Amino acid sequence: MKTNIIIAGVGGQGILTISTILDMAAFNNNLHIKQSEVHGMSQRGGAVQSHVRISDSEVFSDLIPMGKADMIISVEPMELLRYLPYLKEDGWLITDAEPFVNIPNYPELKELFEKIKSYPNHIIVNATEEAKKIGTSKAANVVMLGAASAFLPIKDDGLLKAITDLFNRKGERIVNINIQAYKKGQELAAAVIN
Amino acid sequence: MRTLFLGNEALAQGAIDAGLSGVYAYPGTPSTEITAYIQNSKLATELNIHSIWSVNEKTAMEAALGMSYAGKRAMTVMKHVGLNVAADVFMNMSISGVHGGLVVVVADDPSMHSSQNEQDSRFYGKFAMIPILEPSNQQEMYDLTRYAFDLSEELKLPVLIRTVTRLSHSRAFVNTKDRIAQNELNLPEDTKRFALIPSYARGLYQNLLDIQPKIEAIAENSPYNQLTIGKDKSLGIIACGLGYNYLMENFEDECPYSVLKVTHYPLPRKKVKELFKTCDKILVLEDGYPLVEDMIGDYFGDDTKVIGRLTGDVNRTGELNPNIVAKSLGIIENIPQEIPTIVENRPPQLCVGCGHGDVFEALKTLIPEIGDKQVFSDIGCYTLGVLPPHNIINTAIDMGASITMAKGAADAGVFPAVAIIGDSTFTHSGMTGLLDAVYEKSPITVIISDNSASAMTGAQDSAALGKLKDICLGIGVEPEHLKVIVPLNKNHENNVEILRNEFNYKGVSVIIAQRACVQLPKERKEIVKQLNTLS
Secondary structure, three states: OOOEEEEEEEOOHHHHHHHHHHHHHHHHOOOEEEEEOOOOOOOOOOOEEEEEEOOOOOOOOOOOOOOOOOEEEEEEEEHHHHHHHHHHEEEEEEEEEEOOOOOOOOOOOOHHHHHHHOOOOOEOOOHHHHHHOOOOHHHHHHHHEEEEEEEOOOOHHHHHHHHHHHHHOOOOHHHHHHHHHHHHHHHHHHHHOO | EEEEEHHHHHHHHHHHHHHHHEEEEOOOOOHHHHHHHHOOHHHHOOOOOOOOOOOOOHHHHHHHHHHHHHHOOOEEEEHHHHHHHHHHHHHHHHHHHHOOOEEEEEEOOOOOOOOOOOOHHHHHHHHHOOOOOOOOOOOHHHHHHHHHHHHHHHHHHHHEEEEHHHHHOEEEEEOOOOOOOOOOOOOOOOOOOHHHOHHHHHHHHHHHHHOOOHHHHHHOOOOOOEEEEEEEEHHHHHHHHEHHHHHHHHOOOOOOOOOHHHEEEEEOOHHHHHHHHHHOOOOEEOOOOHHHHHHOOOOOOOOEEOOOOOOOOOOOOOOHHHHHHHHHEEEEOOOOOOOOOOHHHHOOEEEOOHHHHHHHHHHHHHHHHHHHOEEEOOOOOOHHHHOOOOOOOOEEEOOOHHHHHHHHHHHOOOOOOEEEEEEEHHHHHHHHHHHHHHHHHEEEEEEEOOOOOOOOOEOOOOOOOOOOOHHHHHHHHOOEEEEEOOHHHHHHHHHHHHHHHHOOOOOOOOEEEEEEOOOOOOOHHHHHHHHHHHH
């Protein structure tokens, strides 16, 4: 069993936090992982992505082949669509509704959402908005992870343990915010999936 | 112990565990995390492993050679274009040989994610006639680094490890082993071989040639070069480095073809020959230039037995990926979606509040007066000045070239010729060019856009910190034409005036535009401020 996940966003939005949680959870579950990420110039406000591959057997390529991603998790709606060639036929598109506008020609939001909605398997959540309500917009990425959790090969307790371990050094308050963020994402996605 | 490592971190841990005494490097994507890992490693600090950044790749490699001369294990790390800077010592230390194990790590950037070219460092290794190791996964990054030090000491030669962006910047679990103790300080018995006067060098070059059969035999029998004979003889595959992963990715169970996995160079001739004999055709998969394909293909191109990048069966440029390899194998894939046209490009950009932006704005005001093709620049965040909304700089070739190109253009009659260079790039390779200009009193204006960091690679410390004024004065820049400005919007008018005056001067002017990188943590900004006021 192999799960291929593309995580998308803009440099500085913290997509690597999602990857790190998945890495830690895979480690605890004795699974194989390969996770490629973008360093360098693109981290300065450019398009960035991370390929996360979790498997019970050896993973060869660090990159997910095009047409083989089970899902794309994006913290920004336009970035979600940039990686569509990677998505397999019945793969899932999961995104935060909040746009990150740092270019003058950012597309019209209405058209953007129409495009996303033209794919049957999509989940759009107001992750940034919900994260703010919980305590900090920074937790939007963990809301997104929660929203994708139904399709992940690792169970809730594994992911929640990884979230706790990752944020532990930042104190109990931050741990709790992120656990709530995860659960909120899960709840919002469940409403869409069912 | 099983640990999650970025490819670069696995390599760094491998070096620490191999008894490393010092790493010497200049930051450069995709190599930076190797040295950064050692700097941040508690263990490395306890072991007193040297890891402070060098001024450039040449000084780094020479220092590593000095540590090796003293009998200790040293490593030097750089991006591919950095090896051009260090090429002088690199080519000569294969003639002198080394004493303590010396490993040269070069991270190539096929597809130019963060670079100005995609040169393949294996050519340098071949040119220097030393062993090259090309890991294909994170575990090999760790294992091969340990092995590289042993091999270097066995052969008394530097060993090149070549990695690429995708491996350097990808994580996986790695099993680590016990650490070996560092070498004791011990000077070489015979120092003659480190003194390359022609009469010694001729003999030493002969030694290098004489040892080649041994180097080849080691690679031939290396456990890292594996030939697997497949059932289907219609095709044989030579898979180098990451090419092996992308190949195996396309076969869920078992690859039906014979495969030679190449990880250890020189190319294992006997194994290649065996593959040649048993297969109708040979596909070469290499992540970089077609080095192996060129070596074994037919010179006149009328032998179609070898296929790869040169024959067009694999993309000629850019990095490999599973889909490119699938195509070269004739596998038809289902890629249901394309990128929708609604998606716009999102290039990297200067951070909000970045001082380079204010320098560009001041220059922009003066472009109508000086002409729009007379600004030369360099390698760093400010290279973004070539793109909208700035459109201010015209050149970015290599580290330091802004000053020397401006000088050459000035020699040709361009006036004013303006150079923009960062502080770290200036100390890396700009100082010597400035001396050229001072020596001839060339009419150029050099703007050192000083953010007190090597910002693009992650805001590492810059060797220029607090020294720029003294350096320029020491080189001979006239004090009345050395100005310091603070690039802030509120100083715009004033800064424009200073620039205008210096542009009009028919000699060398240097303007230091000084404001700390916005990415620096508060404490470092404070230190920068203090040092800059003192100088």
